[in-house]
Amino acid sequence: MSHETPPTPGLVSSLVRGYMPFVVAVGVAIVMQVVVRPNVDPYPAKLLLDIGINCILAVSLTMVNGFTGQFSMGHAGFMAVGGYASGAITYYTSMRVWGAGEARGGVLSGMLGGEGLPWLTVGDGLFLFSLIVGGVVAAGLGYLVGLPSLRLKGDYLAIVTLGFGEIVRVVIQQTSPVLTSAEEVRQATILQLPTHVGGSLGFSGIPYYTGLFWVYLGVCVTLIVAFRLKTSTFGRAFLSIRNDEIAAEAMGVNTTRYKVWAFVIAAFFAGIAGGLFSHTLGVGLSPEAAGFLRSFDVIIMVVLGGLGSISGAVAAAIIVTLLPEWLRGVAEYRMIIYALALILIMIFRPKGLFGVREVWDRATWAWLSRRKSGTGARGGARE
Amino acid sequence: MSEAILQARGVSKSFGGLRAVSEFSLSLPARGLHGLIGPNGAGKTTVFNLLTGVYHPSEGEISLAGESLLGLKPHKRAAAGLARTFQNIRLFAELSVLDNVRIACHLRTTHSMGSAILRLPKHRREERAIVRRSMELLEVFDLAGRASEDARNLPYGDQRRLEIARALATEPKCLLLDEPAAGMNPQEKVDLRKLIHQIRERFGVAILLIEHDMGVVMNLCERITVLNFGQTIAAGTPEHVQSDPKVIEAYLGTE
Amino acid sequence: MDQFLQTLMGALAIGSLYALIALGYTMVYGILKFINFAHSDVVVLGAWGSLVFARWAERTAGWSQTPWYLGGVVLIAAMVLCGTVGFLVERLAYKPLRRAPRINVLITAIGVSLFLQNTGQLEAVFGTRPASIPRLVGDRTIAQIGLVKIEMLDVVGLFTALSFMLGLDWLVFRTKIGRAMRAVSFNPQTAGLMGVPVDRVISFTFVLGSMLAATGGFLWALKYSQVNQPADTGWTLLGLKAFVAAVVGGIGNVRGAMLGGLAIGLLEQFGSAYLSSSLSDVYVFSLLIVVLLFRPSGILGSTAVEKV
Ligand SMILES: Nc1ncnc2c1ncn2[C@@H]1O[C@H](COP(=O)(O)OP(=O)(O)OP(=O)(O)O)[C@@H](O)[C@H]1O
Ligand SMILES: [Mg+2]
Numbered sequence: 001m002s003h004e005t006p007p008t009p010g011l012v013s014s015l016v017r018g019y020m021p022f023v024v025a026v027g028v029a030i031v032m033q034v035v036v037r038p039n040v041d042p043y044p045a046k047l048l049l050d051i052g053i054n055c056i057l058a059v060s061l062t063m064v065n066g067f068t069g070q071f072s073m074g075h076a077g078f079m080a081v082g083g084y085a086s087g088a089i090t091y092y093t094s095m096r097v098w099g100a101g102e103a104r105g106g107v108l109s110g111m112l113g114g115e116g117l118p119w120l121t122v123g124d125g126l127f128l129f130s131l132i133v134g135g136v137v138a139a140g141l142g143y144l145v146g147l148p149s150l151r152l153k154g155d156y157l158a159i160v161t162l163g164f165g166e167i168v169r170v171v172i173q174q175t176s177p178v179l180t181s182a183e184e185v186r187q188a189t190i191l192q193l194p195t196h197v198g199g200s201l202g203f204s205g206i207p208y209y210t211g212l213f214w215v216y217l218g219v220c221v222t223l224i225v226a227f228r229l230k231t232s233t234f235g236r237a238f239l240s241i242r243n244d245e246i247a248a249e250a251m252g253v254n255t256t257r258y259k260v261w262a263f264v265i266a267a268f269f270a271g272i273a274g275g276l277f278s279h280t281l282g283v284g285l286s287p288e289a290a291g292f293l294r295s296f297d298v299i300i301m302v303v304l305g306g307l308g309s310i311s312g313a314v315a316a317a318i319i320v321t322l323l324p325e326w327l328r329g330v331a332e333y334r335m336i337i338y339a340l341a342l343i344l345i346m347i348f349r350p351k352g353l354f355g356v357r358e359v360w361d362r363a364t365w366a367w368l369s370r371r372k373s374g375t376g377a378r379g380g381a382r383e
Numbered sequence: 384m385s386e387a388i389l390q391a392r393g394v395s396k397s398f399g400g401l402r403a404v405s406e407f408s409l410s411l412p413a414r415g416l417h418g419l420i421g422p423n424g425a426g427k428t429t430v431f432n433l434l435t436g437v438y439h440p441s442e443g444e445i446s447l448a449g450e451s452l453l454g455l456k457p458h459k460r461a462a463a464g465l466a467r468t469f470q471n472i473r474l475f476a477e478l479s480v481l482d483n484v485r486i487a488c489h490l491r492t493t494h495s496m497g498s499a500i501l502r503l504p505k506h507r508r509e510e511r512a513i514v515r516r517s518m519e520l521l522e523v524f525d526l527a528g529r530a531s532e533d534a535r536n537l538p539y540g541d542q543r544r545l546e547i548a549r550a551l552a553t554e555p556k557c558l559l560l561d562e563p564a565a566g567m568n569p570q571e572k573v574d575l576r577k578l579i580h581q582i583r584e585r586f587g588v589a590i591l592l593i594e595h596d597m598g599v600v601m602n603l604c605e606r607i608t609v610l611n612f613g614q615t616i617a618a619g620t621p622e623h624v625q626s627d628p629k630v631i632e633a634y635l636g637t638e
Numbered sequence: 639m640d641q642f643l644q645t646l647m648g649a650l651a652i653g654s655l656y657a658l659i660a661l662g663y664t665m666v667y668g669i670l671k672f673i674n675f676a677h678s679d680v681v682v683l684g685a686w687g688s689l690v691f692a693r694w695a696e697r698t699a700g701w702s703q704t705p706w707y708l709g710g711v712v713l714i715a716a717m718v719l720c721g722t723v724g725f726l727v728e729r730l731a732y733k734p735l736r737r738a739p740r741i742n743v744l745i746t747a748i749g750v751s752l753f754l755q756n757t758g759q760l761e762a763v764f765g766t767r768p769a770s771i772p773r774l775v776g777d778r779t780i781a782q783i784g785l786v787k788i789e790m791l792d793v794v795g796l797f798t799a800l801s802f803m804l805g806l807d808w809l810v811f812r813t814k815i816g817r818a819m820r821a822v823s824f825n826p827q828t829a830g831l832m833g834v835p836v837d838r839v840i841s842f843t844f845v846l847g848s849m850l851a852a853t854g855g856f857l858w859a860l861k862y863s864q865v866n867q868p869a870d871t872g873w874t875l876l877g878l879k880a881f882v883a884a885v886v887g888g889i890g891n892v893r894g895a896m897l898g899g900l901a902i903g904l905l906e907q908f909g910s911a912y913l914s915s916s917l918s919d920v921y922v923f924s925l926l927i928v929v930l931l932f933r934p935s936g937i938l939g940s941t942a943v944e945k946v
Contacts, residue, residue, distance in 0.1 A: 018502035071741065148931060154740065155673055156930055159885060162878070163923030170919045225500050232499035232506065233489045233513060236478070240486045243475035250435055250469075252461035252490030252553050261496070291871065292878075296748055303745045335756035342749035346742045347734045356477055 025220030033213035045212065049280060051321045052215035053273050056222045058301035058313040060269035063226060065299065066308035066356070067235060068262045069242025070149050071158040074165035075270055075298045077145075078138040080290035081168060082271025083278035084197050086134030087206040087285060090126055091178075092185060092193045094207055099182040103207035127209035127279060131218075135271035142267025146260035162292055169290040173200045180205065202286035203278070210279040218276055222269050226310050229265075238262060239308065239356070304345060306352030311359040316352070388413045388589045389465070389557045394433055394443030396426075403429045404613045407443070411557065415589045416579075418604035418621075420597075422633060425610040427593045428470050431559050434591075435467050436460045448556060462490050464556035468546040468563060470593070476535035480526055480545060483534050484517040487552035517552060523585070524548045524578075540571045544578070551582065557589045558582070564596045572599060579603055601625065609633070643786040645911040646904075651792045651861065653903020654799035658854040659880035660887070660895040661806060662847030668823040668890030669843055672740050675747040676727060678877020679754035680720050680848045682868045684855025686764045688716040689771040689865055696772050709774035709860075713798075716852040723754075724848025725841055733837070751874075758868030766867045771859045795857045802853055803896050806846070810892050819843055823890060854880075875919065879906075882926045888939025897937060901925075 037045060057079060064072045091101050098104060104123035145164050149157050175197045179185050188196070197203045229235045240248035241255050249255050278285040288294075301320050305312025323341075327334030345352075354361075389411040396404045404426040411417050419427050432438045434445060436457040445452045447463050455463070466487075475483050492513070494505045521527040524544045529537065534545060543563055550558055563579070564572050576599055583590055594600045600607065601621045609617040609624055611633040617624050624630055659681055666674040692712045696704065731750050735743050758764045781788040810816040821829040822839045830836045858876075859865050866872055879902055887898025902922055909921040929936065 152930055152934060156934060160927055160930055163926050167920050167923050170917060174916060228500050228502060233492050233510065234496050234499055236482055236486045237489050239478060240475050243477055244473045246437065247473035249457040250461060250467055251487040251549060252458050254458045300745065303741060332760060336753060339749045339753035339756060343731050343746050346746040350738045350742050
């Protein structure tokens with residue numbers, strides 16, 4: 001941390017600095033789609049998609065469990081709600097407008113050997129809109145689920161959020177079968193459509209729009225938001241709640257407000273991840289997506305990466321997605337190995353990979369140098 | 384008496400059957416330095432918790448600068464100008480010394496979360512101001528050199544001083560210190576005495592101080608309130624309180 | 639009226655199972671303050687252990703008719719098995735984390751749960767196909783009120799569950815080890831200073847909880863002809879409901895767990911019978927949320943205000 005204040009930048013330069021990362025995000029997403037995608041096989045491409053979606057989930061959950069220290073175990077519930085909401089929007093809008101549920105244009109149409117329309121065609125616009133609506137619906141639920149966090153602490157909140165995920169799952173199970181003919185869709189009212197999302201059979205027929213472009217755009221935006229929050233006065237307010245709620249409140253941090261905010265923001269991105277997930281080729285969106293097993297997966301990523309560490313969550317999302325693949329050779333034992341690894345990490349590296357810090361913080365690696373040189377570590381730089 | 388900045392009238396609190404504080408009254412003038420003493424378990428910390436809103440009194444009235452604080456949450460009271468330290472240190476242990484102070488600056492910021500995410504000019508300006516102000520405070524408390532260390536790695540005395548620095552970062556009108564000298568060695572206690580004087584001069588705050596060390600209290604405070612079993616048994620100047628037979632009895636016991 | 643009685647009977651039967659399992663959660667939570675997610679897998683072990691043992695006994699002995707005492711023997715075998723596993727899990731996985739943050743312990747518990755599930759799923763262990771336990775209790779109706787039949791099986795189950803609960807209650811409130819358990823639960827540090835062998839008490843608690851889980855699993859296997867494979871999500875859900883029962887009753891409170899178990903059983907059965915059966919999980923979790931919002935410490939729990 002340098003003490004001298006840098007010269008005040010002009011309006012233009014500060015605007016550029018403010019938006020630049022978003023421009024870079026689009027660039028990264030294009031590279032993923034145009035350069036990476038054509039050069040990998042479908043299977044690794046699917047893995048890249050999974051990694052991206054898991055990154056969004058893990059980084060968003062980091063904002064609740066890592067920043068504010070509230071223990072949410074219902075993250076999959078938000079993801080499922082977002083997935084169903086955006087899936088219902090694209091599917092039923094397509095049915096109404098075009099009379100068929102398939103994708104119109106879209107990043108994927110080129111990949112599938114379709115007509116190869118330019119990128120932002122009507123279909124992709126619809127998809128983007130549905131993603132955002134899915135995120136907003138999930139965020140609304142996040143607000144509702146965040147409210148109990150005002151009264152409940154620790155494990156109690158954990159179990160309530162877990163119960164929330166289960167309720168979402170059961171409610172989705174109760175929905176009616178998907179309407180498959182354009183005729184039926186035209187006859188149904190707008191309010192009826194959301195209740196026809198397949199019940200326990202799952203929601204099939206959602207158009208495939210998700211491509212590396214969208215997923216990595218989502219990843220980058222999530223990362224920018226998470227990182228900028230963490231390094232702002234709001235992020236520090238979040239972290240203070242996790243460290244000591246009573247002290248935070250005494251220092252003027254409106255703990256209730258920020259706890260709910262953390263839930264809302266995290267749920268929004270989980271909803272986006274859900275939308276990306278539900279529009280992926282070869283994915284069956286079913287009520288199980290809201291189940292606790294999926295939530296556990298995300299929690300494991302967050303804790304493995306180090307509670308509060310964004311880069312840690314990303315690293316852990318990659319590891320957790322790939323680990324079962326690496327262990328494919330010992331298929332029968334892979335979950336056992338996975339479970340053992342989890343237990344051993346908790347015992348021998350209880351702060352996860354990076355603790356609350358980021359990979360590039362010097363203090364993260366201080367323990368390494370301490371071990372080598374036997375001297376105490378210097379204070380790590382921040383930011 | 385000059386205008387009171389912090390005023391409590393007839394404040395009481397019970398835990399189950401235990402009457403931890405009863406009929407507590409206090410009138411702290413602006414820039415005043417008031418001591419709160421009493422044997423262990425007398426209810427001193429409970430008074431702080433009642434003033435800052437951690438607990439709510441079963442009866443009584445509390446006001447700061449003429450505005451009633453009753454029913455307000457602790458963070459609203461901090462915004463109104465009431466800051467405190469804790470008897471059992473409550474720093475943000477995993478965060479750096481600088482961050483501890485910066486968090487306390489948060490309540491005086493005015494930009495929105497959206498502006499932080501888009502890094503708008505207002506955000507940058509306020510963040511810079513926060514850093515400047517926090518470093519100034521750390522300078523005063525001789526902690527600037529350790530700004531990037533984790534709070535939990537500080538020596539005990541430094542942690543106590545960091546708590547005071549953090550409390551001051553909220554820009555309070557009135558500062559409540561709960562046993563700031565606890566665990567300090569004699570030299571540190573002498574320094575602390577000077578520091579508390581300095582704080583009052585420099586930041587213009589009124590200070591309410593809980594302390595077991597009589598040397599510190601008697602030398603520093605203009606007025607003292609003595610609690611025993613939740614009751615106020617004496618109040619007045621240090622000389623007056625020191626010679627009060629009830630106070631002597633409370634501290635030495637009767638046999 | 640008939641439907642009412644029938645539902646009540648079912649609610650008592652399932653509620654006592656929830657209560658048995660809830661006891662394990664509540665005892666561990668009372669002492670170590672974490673949700674032992676692996677507890678439901680010990681229940682599974684109890685069910686499958688009983689099943690495998692009963693089959694093996696029948697095969698090797700070649701009885702023409704199952705002897706009356708086999709049920710008891712199987713139950714004891716399952717309790718020994720689960721007790722041992724519970725002991726090992728605590729020693730190997732949880733004990734090294736005594737001073738770690740609670741979230742770590744929680745994750746470890748999830749890890750242990752995954753480990754037990756997936757080990758159980760191996761072909762060499764229990765496999766992935768559902769199976770059923772031999773008839774250990776006569777398939778008789780012992781009484782009939784109107785159209786309502788009272789099955790031998792339910793009576794035996796209820797009787798076993800209740801006697802175990804009464805036994806536990808006696809143990810916790812009337813014996814020396816029970817006093818030690820309550821002391822550790824109140825404050826482990828102080829209990830340690832007062833000479834209570836904390837580690838041994840914790841081990842004992844785990845063994846006890848696991849034995850109750852074994853009983854729950856055993857009764858479950860008897861009641862439902864089909865025992866699902868160890869990694870079936872239904873088991874985790876069963877565990878969660880039992881945990882909800884513990885929370886509703888007041889976590890850490892032994893009598894609360896019994897009360898909570900019965901409450902959940904009643905709610906679920908009556909909700910299913912009179913409202914909609916597909917929403918029974920929703921009732922349970924809604925009750926949880928309502929109880930936590932309005933009485934966060936549960937029905938019998940006491941609130942603790944954090945001292946500042
Ligand atoms: N949250 C609480 N619940 C129950 N009793 C409490 C609570 N907080 C304080 N008490 C009780 O109130 C009484 C006064 O406690 P308090 O902490 O205010 O004493 P104190 O004067 O600060 O003592 P010390 O000098 O030891 O700090 C004590 O008997 C204490 O046990
Ligand atoms: Mg005190």
